[in-house]
Amino acid sequence: MTAQQAVTATLGRIPDGPATTVTGALFVDMANIRARYECLRCGRREGPVSGTDVVVAFVRSIRTDHHTRCLPQEPPS
Numbered sequence: 001m002t003a004q005q006a007v008t009a010t011l012g013r014i015p016d017g018p019a020t021t022v023t024g025a026l027f028v029d030m031a032n033i034r035a036r037y038e039c040l041r042c043g044r045r046e047g048p049v050s051g052t053d054v055v056v057a058f059v060r061s062i063r064t065d066h067h068t069r070c071l072p073q074e075p076p077s
Contacts (some may be wrong), residue, residue, distance in 0.1 A: 005075075011064060017070060022040065023039065023040050023041050024037060024039045024040055024041070024063070024066070025040070026036070026059065026062065027039045027062075028055070029058065031049070033050060033052055033055055034047075034048045034049060035048060035049055035053060035055045035058050035059055035062075036048040036049070036051040037046055037058075037062045037063075037066060039066060039068055039070055041073070042070045042071050042072050042073055043073055044057040044066075044069070044070070046062060046066055047062075
């Protein structure tokens, strides 16, 4: 199985249409049970957090919670 086939099998078919803009990255370390979020709009990092219950709550809420604090940086002139 190729990498593309594995991704398609896991995520389903990626729909045709406009490109999606990535605005953040969520990193989850399952071996050490920790997570962090990095926003590409404002440059802020949230976390890391650790522990099963804390990581689960963080992953469930970080996108919504961070959006309330996110102040995008001005592009360089």
